[in-house]
Amino acid sequence: DIQMTQSPSSLSASVGDRVTITCRASQGISNYLAWYQQKPGKVPKLLIYAASTLQSGVPSRFSGSGSGTDFTLTISSLQPEDVATYYCQKYNSAPATFGPGTKVDIK
Amino acid sequence: QVQLVQSGAEVKKPGASVKVSCKVSGYTLTELSMHWVRQAPGKGLEWMGGFDPEDGETIYAQKFQGRVTMTEDTSTDTAYMELSSLRSEDTAVYYCAAGSWFDPWGQGTLVTVSS
Numbered sequence: 001d002i003q004m005t006q007s008p009s010s011l012s013a014s015v016g017d018r019v020t021i022t023c024r025a026s027q028g029i030s031n032y033l034a035w036y037q038q039k040p041g042k043v044p045k046l047l048i049y050a051a052s053t054l055q056s057g058v059p060s061r062f063s064g065s066g067s068g069t070d071f072t073l074t075i076s077s078l079q080p081e082d083v084a085t086y087y088c089q090k091y092n093s094a095p096a097t098f099g100p101g102t103k104v105d106i107k
Numbered sequence: 108q109v110q111l112v113q114s115g116a117e118v119k120k121p122g123a124s125v126k127v128s129c130k131v132s133g134y135t136l137t138e139l140s141m142h143w144v145r146q147a148p149g150k151g152l153e154w155m156g157g158f159d160p161e162d163g164e165t166i167y168a169q170k171f172q173g174r175v176t177m178t179e180d181t182s183t184d185t186a187y188m189e190l191s192s193l194r195s196e197d198t199a200v201y202y203c204a205a206g207s208w209f210d211p212w213g214q215g216t217l218v219t220v221s222s
Contacts, residue, residue, distance in 0.1 A: 001169075034208040034209070036152075036209070038152075043202065043212045043213075043214060043215060044144075044152060044202070044204075044209070044212055045212075046208060046209060046210035049207075049208035049210075050208075055210065085151075087151065087152055089152075089154075089208075089209070091207050091208055091209075093159075093161075094156075094157070094159055094166035094168075095154055095166070095168050095169075096142065096154045096157065096209075097154060098144075098151060098152040098153070098154060099151075100151050101151045101152075
C-alpha cells in the first residue's frame with residue numbers, strides 16, 4: 001500500500017505568516033490528493049481536491065500544489081481561525097490513506 | 108446539497124458488535140460512493156473502507172478485514188457500518204463521508220467500548 005507522510009507534524013506561526021505543509025506519497029498518485037482541515041472537536045472539512053482545486057467556499061488564502069509524490073498546502077496569511085490540524089489524503093485507489101496530520105497553532 | 112446524518116452515540120462491551128447508520132438526503136445513495144473513517148481520541152483519521160466505483164464493490168482496509176461490514180439500504184438511502192469483536196482500541200468517533208474526495212461528512216458517532 002502507498003504510505004502518506006506529512007511534515008512538519010506541528011508548527012507555530014504568527015498571524016499573517018505564510019505557512020507551508022508538505023505531504024509525500026511513497027509512490028506516485030498523479031494529482032489524486034485532497035487536503036482537509038479539522039478544528040478541535042469538529043468534523044473534518046474538505047479544503048482542496050485534485051491537489052490544487054479549492055473547494056467552494058474555502059478562503060483563497062489556502063492553496064495547494066504538487067503532483068506525483070510531493071504536494072504542498074499553503075496558507076498565504078495565517079489567521080486565528082486557521083488553528084486546526086490539516087490532513088492530506090490520497091484517493092486514486094483503495095486504501096484512501098490519510099497522512100498523519102499537521103497541527104497548526106498561533107505563536 | 109448532500110447531507111449525511113449519523114446515528115447516536117453507542118456504548119458497547121468488549122466482544123460485542125456495533126452498527127452505525129448514515130442517512131443521506133439531497134441525493135440518492137446510489138449516486139454516491141460512501142466511505143467510513145474513524146478517529147480514536149487524540150489520534151488521526153483512519154480510512155476503514157468504502158465503495159470503489161471502478162470495481163463496483165466495497166473495499167475494506169486490511170486492518171479491518173473480517174471484522175467490518177458496510178452495507179446500503181437504497182430504499183431508505185441509508186448506509187451502515189457494522190464492526191464486530193469490539194475491543195477497547197475501537198473506541199473512536201466513526202464518520203461516514205461521501206465522494207471520491209470526501210465531502211460531505213456525517214457529524215460523527217462516538218462508539219465507546221468499555222467493560
